[in-house]
Amino acid sequence: MELSSGFYGRSNPHMLSTSGGKAMGKLIEATHEPAGVEINMKPVLDIVEDIFERATPAAPGAIMQVDASESDERALHYSSLEQMMDVLSATINRISCEITYRLSIGEDAHSTTLAVAQIVKGYSWDAKIVLALAAFAMTYGEFLLVVQLYATNPLAKDVALLKQLPEILTRADLLKPKFDILANLINAMVVVAKCTVEFKGLPSKYIRPEDPELSSANADIPSAVYWTIRSTVICSSQIMGLINMGHEFLSSTTDAWELSSLTHNINSIYNDLVEKLNRCRQRINERKDIEAFETLVRLFDAIHIDNMKILKALIYAKDDQPPLWDGTTKQRVSIELLRRRSVLLLISDLEISEKELIILEQIYNESRVQPTRIESQYEVIWIPIVDRSTTFDDTKRKQFESLQAMMPWYSVGHPSMIQPAVMRYIKEVWGFNKKPLLVVLDPQGRVANPNAMPMMFIWGSMAFPFSKLREEALWKEETWRIELLADSIDPSIINWLTDRKFICLYGGEDMNWIRKFTTTAKAVAKTANIELEMLYVGKSNPRERVRRNMTNIELENLSHTLSDISLIWFFWVRLESMWHSRAQHGVTVRNDLIMQEILTMLGFDGSDQGWAVISRGADEMARAKAETFLKSLEEYTAWEAAAAEKGFIPALNDHFRSLRTEHHCNRLTLPGISVAEIGSIKDTVVCVDCGKPMEALLMFRCCTD
Incomplete structure (x- = not known):
């Protein structure tokens, strides 16, 4: 039977429009009759993606090298899919056969797409796309196996002869452009499939179908399903055209516009879905951060036998690496070293002044001279607060590492170990706002002082354990001298x-x-x-x-x-x-x-x-x-x-x-006072000459000297 290059039917331009796309989505939605069976389609999609990556047409007869360890890893992965494929393989084969049959009798792509939709009507939206892609992946993979092996494998050569492929396999110059166009559409379908699978996997604990971010995406997914299935039909027709028409089909350019239009349409669908997926992720992260913040509040309100829960909640250890950097030994170390120790959290951004660090280093080093003294029984951890709305680029990395190298005490291994909920707690509860803080945690993890920086500057390590009671006691001993x-x-x-x-x-x-x-x-x-x-x-x-x-x-x-x-x-x-x-x-x-x-x-x-x-x-x-x-x-x-x-x-x-x-005119500058604090202190600040309350003014200064 002779097939023309247009046997699968051309796309109506209206169908590719937004309104047309939504209309096609409504048709697919009408076939949707979920059976209530939930299947994780990601492993199947991984296999499909692997087929497309490995089936890239090279020079006919070229042998692809496979790393042995990678092969073993994939074999282990495949073995875990056997039970799932027992359930899905029949559906995948049925889709493949349905597409082949309908295309062979000249049925148009739209009707074939709806026929496939009937086969997968009982599956979830992500499963519909992945199953259709899997059916095409079999056709595509089988064809490319013959292309890759026919010159060196007698069995592949015999199959190629039966399929009348030798003529086109000798024209690699025409074969590659055809498959390059096809590969663009395949890549577009794969990323849309990944998107829908990820939508399915969003945690219901943090995002619900009625949330605007997710409901908007759910309204667009039926259209994505239609156009992805339709694209697998078009791609299958391309493979059948190569087999049935050979050189004549290779030299034809009448289908290029069709493939390019579909690719553009699928990419537009992907861009829209990924934007909505990002909004869903943002909403999820916001809710996770709120939950983590509330957990942190409860954690600090609770009683603990040591400080480990608190420190591990503040410093997120990732990749199973020790979370702390020891400024003395220049090595990563475990947070367990600080169990039941008094810990001072030096909280700052990356703009902390060198002068401040020099003074703190001098005080810290003096306390280490006699490590057995009671005043030396504390450790310091630098907690860098870095704005996550901006990229942690190479400049910031060098700035972080430069500051870290100046510090003889502990610091976190990377600023990303300080999670957004922790930063929120530090800002809202401990009042951090650019000016460095020295928060004191006692051996049980309780906050002994939300900011011991003044005590450290006034009395140094003699202020240990840096509690409010110790501060009061030290002031009672002082006179102005x-x-x-x-x-x-x-x-x-x-x-x-x-x-x-x-x-x-x-x-x-x-x-x-x-x-x-x-x-x-x-x-x-x-x-x-x-x-x-x-x-x-x-x-x-x-x-x-x-x-x-x-x-x-x-x-x-x-x-x-x-x-x-x-x-x-x-x-x-x-x-x-x-x-x-x-x-x-x-x-x-x-x-x-x-x-x-x-x-x-x-x-x-x-x-x-x-x-x-x-x-x-x-x-x-x-x-x-x-x-x-x-x-x-x-x-x-x-x-x-x-x-x-x-x-x-x-x-x-x-x-x-x-x-x-x-006559007198006295001016007083009180650094570190926020605008909100001015109202609470202005009546307590009086002139030292006449005793009258001083007028409060807000000053901004930029002094380059």
Whole structure:
């Protein structure tokens, strides 16, 4: 029987339109009579996809090499399918025979498609597509086996002769373009099949048929089934055309438009389905994250015998690799090493400052010098918070690895180990918002302190176990003195205190004032016969001007400077930490001397002037802004007698008070305060000069110096 290249019928352009496609979907939907039997079609689809991949037409007679281990793995996979194929093979053979018969009698593709739909009417939507693809895969695979083996295998050669294939097999130049077009359509069908199988496998616990994302997809799947089955019919007709018409069919181009149109249509269906599948995945992930967040909340509310459940919930271990990176040994290690240990979670993004890390590293390393001390019984884990809405590209990877390399403590092996629900918990419950936190977990995994960073900066490891009770106890032991203000920033201060020397800390950026002040202070000290040591502590967020000042002060031998500019940053961040710590315990300027002095120092830093504070021993201290302090020193002769009688610092304080006027303008910058927090603290922040509540203003700053 002679077949024309158009025996399977041309596609009506209206059928390929959106409205036409939906109409075809309605026809398929009318045949759908599910029997209620659920079958996992993914293993069958894997076999079908494998057939299409292996059946790629090469040069006739070329032998395909198969890796032995891959062959063994597939044999194991196939053996697990035997029971399923006992159920499905009859249906697959019936579809193949139905398509072959109807095409052989010249029936059009549309009627043949509906006939196949009747055969699979009792199956689920994904099964309909996979079974139709499997039927075509048999036809396609059998044909390509002959193509690949006929030149070297006598049996294949005999079969090729009976099918009248030798003529077309000698024309590889015409065979390959034909199969390239066919392969595009096959690939499009396979990805649509994968989509429908994945829709079937979506967890009903997290997404329901009535959800808009899934209901929209379910409305389009019947149309996808129709066009995929129709495409298998068209592809089968192509193989039959090659067998029956040979060279004449190879040279024909009348079917190219048909195949290209179908491929375009199937690809459009896939693009639409995959977009809806992604929306379903997004909805599923959202619900999973909500469930994981609620589980985490319950977990922290529960009582545990150790910290393992909490740590494993916070750090997701994947690929069976140890989840932690040991910054000392530079190796992956198990989280079990931290069982029943106090653990400090250093939470930050990838923008954590190097200065902060240097100070924390110094404190951490000091605690490791004597590991048996009670103050050393804690570990630190870095928890990096990385926005998942942006790609973790090579730049971010290098940034993460660079920070990780600076840390002697533990860190997670990769930022992806911190799941979205954990990030939400860290932000909503612990209040993380860019500024690094140091969350303390006790040996049972309970939160002992939601942020021990201020304690760590103020007292270092002496604050162990970093609990609120320990914080209260440490403050009860403190008074406002030079040791609290500065003894941790320079080891020389301890020696000066021991020698009962006068200690002067000063700051600001005006180099001219610095020269006048230090020169005058030295002269007054010589006249008053006191031993005076001066130390420059610059300004918070020290930049190039402060760095230049430090260099000039050293070159001109004006006073001492700190060994590193990061210590200037640390001096000011300690003061800010003192304010945060005191404020958390309900202390205000009105009822606390230490809070008054902290805010005075922070106010000095917020002004455009320099400033200085001078102290001797535990209970003598005087401080003032640049002009007041310098003028008082220049007028030393006016209070020299009082200094001899009362002492240098009490007399200096008296002179400061004599120079005070009603007019004043104090500015105070409190870093780390959110807009939401301003309303709750503004009534507690009062001016240190007049005691009136200070006006709250919102400041944005970009300072490149």
